[in-house]
Amino acid sequence: MRITVPNPLGPPITFDTDSLRQTYSRIPSLVPTTTGGGRSIARRPHFRLLVFIFGLVLLITFHPRPPFPPNYSSEWRTESRLPQIKGDIGPGEGKNGRYVKFDVPRGTGFNHQLQRVLLQHHLAVLGNRSLAFEPYVEDDTYLPFKVSRWPWRSARIPLSAYVATVISGFESFYNTPRAVPASYYRNVCPSYKEQTHTIRTDLHPDGDMALVADGQARIHQIQVLLAGSDQSCVRIIGEPFDDEFFDSTASLDLYESFVKSPVMKHFSFAPTVLSILNKALPYLAPESQPYNLESISHANGDPVRTGMWKQILALHLRRGKNWEMVCDEKGARAAPFVSFNKLPLLPGNENVPPPPTMVEATRMGLYRAKCLPQTLDIIARARRMRKNHPLLRSVYILTDAEEDDWVKEIRMWLQSEGWDHVWIGKEDVYPEWQDKEVGVAVDMEVGRRAGVFVGNGVSKLAP
Numbered sequence: 001m002r003i004t005v006p007n008p009l010g011p012p013i014t015f016d017t018d019s020l021r022q023t024y025s026r027i028p029s030l031v032p033t034t035t036g037g038g039r040s041i042a043r044r045p046h047f048r049l050l051v052f053i054f055g056l057v058l059l060i061t062f063h064p065r066p067p068f069p070p071n072y073s074s075e076w077r078t079e080s081r082l083p084q085i086k087g088d089i090g091p092g093e094g095k096n097g098r099y100v101k102f103d104v105p106r107g108t109g110f111n112h113q114l115q116r117v118l119l120q121h122h123l124a125v126l127g128n129r130s131l132a133f134e135p136y137v138e139d140d141t142y143l144p145f146k147v148s149r150w151p152w153r154s155a156r157i158p159l160s161a162y163v164a165t166v167i168s169g170f171e172s173f174y175n176t177p178r179a180v181p182a183s184y185y186r187n188v189c190p191s192y193k194e195q196t197h198t199i200r201t202d203l204h205p206d207g208d209m210a211l212v213a214d215g216q217a218r219i220h221q222i223q224v225l226l227a228g229s230d231q232s233c234v235r236i237i238g239e240p241f242d243d244e245f246f247d248s249t250a251s252l253d254l255y256e257s258f259v260k261s262p263v264m265k266h267f268s269f270a271p272t273v274l275s276i277l278n279k280a281l282p283y284l285a286p287e288s289q290p291y292n293l294e295s296i297s298h299a300n301g302d303p304v305r306t307g308m309w310k311q312i313l314a315l316h317l318r319r320g321k322n323w324e325m326v327c328d329e330k331g332a333r334a335a336p337f338v339s340f341n342k343l344p345l346l347p348g349n350e351n352v353p354p355p356p357t358m359v360e361a362t363r364m365g366l367y368r369a370k371c372l373p374q375t376l377d378i379i380a381r382a383r384r385m386r387k388n389h390p391l392l393r394s395v396y397i398l399t400d401a402e403e404d405d406w407v408k409e410i411r412m413w414l415q416s417e418g419w420d421h422v423w424i425g426k427e428d429v430y431p432e433w434q435d436k437e438v439g440v441a442v443d444m445e446v447g448r449r450a451g452v453f454v455g456n457g458v459s460k461l462a463p
């Protein structure tokens with residue numbers, strides 16, 4: 001009998017149970033006691049069980065296919081061995097360093113967590129403190145996996161698997177302390193060393209910190225607190241950057257200073273993400289230099305400079321679970337575009353939010369069209385983009401759609417319109433199960449570099 005198990009490191013491994021039998025014949029209890037009657041050892045229940053267990057162990061050890069997501073061991077290890085943790089410290093670092101940690105409610109999506117951590121980092125640098133960053137949280141559970149979804153997903157993923165700049169140490173160039181993982185903060189900041197503040201919200205009506213509404217003023221307010229305190233550790237409980245913040249014009253108030261901030265100037269996605277794109281470059285953007293993963297991981301003072309992929313039109317097609325409900329909810333309250341999508345320089349946001357005089361049916365239709373465009377509208381939009389931007393040749397689709405049929409239909413339509421290539425991120429660029437969890441950042445990076453990016457104004461994705 002032959003058993004074949006898949007092997008990620010090479011060709012599949014085939015075991016011949018005949019040779020196994022020879023091995024096991026050295027174990028007395030497994031030696032066949034009867035020779036006649038054609039009763040083969042392989043038919044023995046306990047032998048089959050052993051082979052089964054052996055195969056299972058091999059499978060788990062060598063090929064953690066779904067249900068097991070990747071374990072990110074190298075990213076976790078890098079985070080726990082940062083120089084600022086291992087004693088190679090600068091001003092404001094080490095045991096008596098100056099830290100800030102934000103305790104925020106869990107349970108928001110990737111785009112929100114990304115925008116939030118960038119704003120937190122911005123605040124930490126302004127306040128001359130080291131940001132204690134939490135991992136990306138997919139599911140708030142004690143289990144290592146999110147088991148409510150199939151295949152399972154990691155419940156927590158090290159932030160440095162997404163964002164390089166939380167560990168690159170670029171802060172040193174600004175004479176401010178480098179960020180550290182929250183686990184380190186918990187070691188060096190026992191509660192007696194902590195100064196805590198609670199943001200006043202419905203959840204914490206007695207909070208000592210009432211944040212102002214204006215975005216820039218809010219940043220300033222927290223910066224003053226962080227810079228002014230001589231406590232080693234400051235912990236802020238509550239969410240300074242909640243949905244209300246992203247709905248309001250607050251992000252526009254701070255836009256100018258934020259995009260020019262060190263955090264944004266040095267921003268780069270992580271090597272985990274960019275190495276996937278390096279593999280795709282030969283077809284995605286053959287003229288483009290690959291990312292230098294070495295210089296991205298160790299800030300050398302040079303902001304990461306990358307060219308544009310002028311021939312690519314990136315389309316963000318939001319579809320996932322509950323999205324229809326979100327669109328209706330936005331329409332019902334005539335919601336503004338989210339966050340930086342409100343920027344006046346971006347086309348397409350002139351009529352959102354609509355004037356209160358607009359009748360309800362028209363308003364709901366408007367939100368449907370913006371939020372959940374139909375196939376023909378998507379095709380027409382792409383066609384219009386190509387007319388306005390003659391350099392565009394290919395389309396890259398960013399989507400969270402669960403049913404692949406819908407996306408494939410869009411692709412078919414676009415192909416029939418004569419686009420050179422139509423790529424779907426999760427189908428063409430990161431089809432491997434190991435890459436899927438960081439795929440959202442791969443998509444975003446393509447969106448950042450594409451000649452034209454057509455986003456979804458009510459989504460928090462804002463490359």
Ligand SMILES: *[C@@H]1O[C@H](CO)[C@@H](O)[C@H](O)[C@H]1NC(C)=O
Nearest residue numbers: 091092098128174175176177
């Ligand atoms: C930040 O604080 C450290 C002392 O902890 C000081 O040496 C450094 O100059 C400060 N950096 C800035 C930019 O003010």
